[in-house]
Amino acid sequence: MTSRQFSVTVDLAVLTVADDTLKVLVVRRGVPPFRGRWALPGGFVLAREDLMDAARRELVEETGVPLRSVHLEQLGSYGSPGRDPRGRVVTVAHLALLPDLPEPVAGSDAAGAEWRPVEDLLSATRRLAFDHGTILADAVERARSKLEYAPLAAAFCPPEFTIAELRRVYEVVWGTELDPRNFHRKVTGTPGFVEPTGESTRRGGGRPARLYRAGDATLLHPAMLRAPHPVR
Amino acid sequence: MTSRQFSVTVDLAVLTVADDTLKVLVVRRGVPPFRGRWALPGGFVLAREDLMDAARRELVEETGVPLRSVHLEQLGSYGSPGRDPRGRVVTVAHLALLPDLPEPVAGSDAAGAEWRPVEDLLSATRRLAFDHGTILADAVERARSKLEYAPLAAAFCPPEFTIAELRRVYEVVWGTELDPRNFHRKVTGTPGFVEPTGESTRRGGGRPARLYRAGDATLLHPAMLRAPHPVR
DNA sequence: GGCATTACTGTCAATATGACGACAAAGGAG
DNA sequence: CTCCTTTGTCGTCATATTGACAGTAATGCC
Numbered sequence: 001m002t003s004r005q006f007s008v009t010v011d012l013a014v015l016t017v018a019d020d021t022l023k024v025l026v027v028r029r030g031v032p033p034f035r036g037r038w039a040l041p042g043g044f045v046l047a048r049e050d051l052m053d054a055a056r057r058e059l060v061e062e063t064g065v066p067l068r069s070v071h072l073e074q075l076g077s078y079g080s081p082g083r084d085p086r087g088r089v090v091t092v093a094h095l096a097l098l099p100d101l102p103e104p105v106a107g108s109d110a111a112g113a114e115w116r117p118v119e120d121l122l123s124a125t126r127r128l129a130f131d132h133g134t135i136l137a138d139a140v141e142r143a144r145s146k147l148e149y150a151p152l153a154a155a156f157c158p159p160e161f162t163i164a165e166l167r168r169v170y171e172v173v174w175g176t177e178l179d180p181r182n183f184h185r186k187v188t189g190t191p192g193f194v195e196p197t198g199e200s201t202r203r204g205g206g207r208p209a210r211l212y213r214a215g216d217a218t219l220l221h222p223a224m225l226r227a228p229h230p231v232r
Numbered sequence: 233m234t235s236r237q238f239s240v241t242v243d244l245a246v247l248t249v250a251d252d253t254l255k256v257l258v259v260r261r262g263v264p265p266f267r268g269r270w271a272l273p274g275g276f277v278l279a280r281e282d283l284m285d286a287a288r289r290e291l292v293e294e295t296g297v298p299l300r301s302v303h304l305e306q307l308g309s310y311g312s313p314g315r316d317p318r319g320r321v322v323t324v325a326h327l328a329l330l331p332d333l334p335e336p337v338a339g340s341d342a343a344g345a346e347w348r349p350v351e352d353l354l355s356a357t358r359r360l361a362f363d364h365g366t367i368l369a370d371a372v373e374r375a376r377s378k379l380e381y382a383p384l385a386a387a388f389c390p391p392e393f394t395i396a397e398l399r400r401v402y403e404v405v406w407g408t409e410l411d412p413r414n415f416h417r418k419v420t421g422t423p424g425f426v427e428p429t430g431e432s433t434r435r436g437g438g439r440p441a442r443l444y445r446a447g448d449a450t451l452l453h454p455a456m457l458r459a460p461h462p463v464r
Numbered sequence: 465g466g467c468a469t470t471a472c473t474g475t476c477a478a479t480a481t482g483a484c485g486a487c488a489a490a491g492g493a494g
Numbered sequence: 495c496t497c498c499t500t501t502g503t504c505g506t507c508a509t510a511t512t513g514a515c516a517g518t519a520a521t522g523c524c
Contacts, residue, residue: 004276005237008311008322045238047320051311077309077324079240079283088279090240090322092309164502182482184503189480206501207489222480223455396471414513416472421511438470439520454511 006079009091010054011042011132013075013139014063016115017156017172018100023115024136025063026128030112033085034129038121040136041113042091055094062113063098071097071155075139083131093135095142097155144173149223151193154214160197162209163187174226186224192217238311241323242286243274243364245307245371246295248347249388249404250332255347256368257295258360262344265317266361270353272368273345274323287326294345295330303329303387307371315363325367327374329387376405381455383425386446392429394441395419406458418456424449 014025026038041062045054051074056067072094079090118140120126127133146152153169154161167183170176187193194212202208246257258270273294277286283306288299304326311322350372352358359365378384385401386393399415402408419425426444434440 004239004279006240006277006322008238008240045311045322048313050313051309051322074308076306077283079277079324081280081282090238090277090283090324092311092322162502179482179484180501181484181503181505186481188503202490202501204501205491206499207491207503209502222457225454225481394471411513411515412470413472413474413515418512434470434521436470437522438468439472441471457512 005088007087007089008045009042009089010045010051010058011040011091011093011135012055012058012062012096013040013093013136014059014096014098015118015139015143015156016098016100017169018115020168020172022118022140022172024118024121024139025113026116026121027062028112028114029129037127037129038116038132039129040093040132045092051092052094055092055096059094059096063101065098065101069099069159071095071152075135075142078131078135080131091135093139095139097143097152099156099158144226147173148225149220151214151217151220154194160199160201160211160213162201162203162211163194164204164209166194166212170224176227190217190220190222190224191215193220237320239319239321240277241274241321242277242283242290243272243323243325243367244287244290244294244328245272245325245368246291246328246330247350247371247375247388248330248332249401250347252400252404254350254372254404256350256353256371257345258348258353259294260344260346261361269359269361270348270364271361272325272364277324283324284326287324287328291326291328297330297333301331301391303327303384307367307374310363310367312363323367325371327371329375329384331388331390376458379405380457381452383446383449383452386426392431392443392445394433394435394443395426396436396441398426398444402456408459422449422452422454422456423447425452 012025016023025041027041029035029037029039041058043058045051049057052072055072059065059070059072060067075093075095077090077092081088083089118136121128122133122137122140128136143152147170153166156169157165163184164180166187167178167180170183171178192215195215197211197213199211200208201211244257248255257273259273261267261269261271273290275290277283281289284304287304291297291302291304292299307325307327309322309324313320315321350368353360354365354369354372360368375384379402385398388401389397395416396412398419399410399412402415403410424447427447429443429445431443432440433443
């Protein structure tokens, strides 16, 4: 039982909804292994750094977004012996949700970073480096299921948003259509989901919509259930 | 950025329901640090071992149970710089659920292992070693919430069980009482939750109860919701 | 047989959901 | 300004699910 030493990294699945599409932030690898392939942003955990701090640091380095407006949670760890040809590396993957930021990705390391549709990257062809395809798939599944029981969709929206904008998030992430009227009833009727600001906006084409901000609930009750899966 | 090397361990929160109590398997530490304190079982990940394999190996070493009858899933990783005074150790915690085994904990390493009520170990006094109190709290919360939407309660039961036994699991884990009639309706009415075996038993005092085994569903729909939290 | 005990079935009201009609409030075309 | 299009919001109704609880069934024990 010699080599008990591992490298530990954090990787980030940073998701956003833009152009009615679920997108993920990826970077082009400039060095082997997997040179030229897309990968999730990430890096080594520093000697005296907590895992979540490392994830926050990487997130800021890669996106330049203020942490205030980001949802960040640990997703899970991936440590197959063969996942990195250079040696034994365990990565602690994190899931980050961002609003569609007007400013394009800025920041030092973010030179090669790019928003890409999740769908493209999960296809059999456009494979991500390492096991990042698996991580991304797990991240998307986590986001999808967590929208059901947590008021998480607001993390994809600016601080103030309309019910319709919130609905678009659900529709894009779940890949389904939702009835605007029932959705409105559900969202405004679930305690702590959203709070009206009193303001309204006319961002869209028709009648101005009232603005809301995220409520203080951490759990939705009752949950906002997706239609039962195809079966099973 | 010198020392990028970490030790990586797996720790196990092994839960079971026995004597109408939620219990966890703990070992008494024989060496510093935290000598004499209770800790979750766990150990180092071997050089060529996957994380889940390491967890399975530790589980068998500590409990001697056949893996067949165990639910095992990754819980999350804990890596605060100060969590282990001996150096930088990241642990990948796992959650295991077992039926109440007739045979007491057997196996090589299991000498000092013991089932203890979760409640006792989460109290401010009887502190666990390292950050294992936090891990245990997270594990219990995961188990509680997962009972809602996954047919996981069966993992606490023997291969064949009665509806009442399944209900006891929910009641003990959630710390609530459930209406037997509504519970019965819900469980038998949710597709894939349980399958009748045709047999019946008279384990209890009164009328014999039909036996069921776990169904093939992986997700309950609709979910079995707990009463809304105290409030929000 | 009578009683205690546990298992199971059925009913009814309250609540939540899906489907969809209808009206409100803006902008734009003419 | 009026009509029309586009969105937002409220209301209604049938159906599904849940909570509360009455009532019947099948044992063991005395």
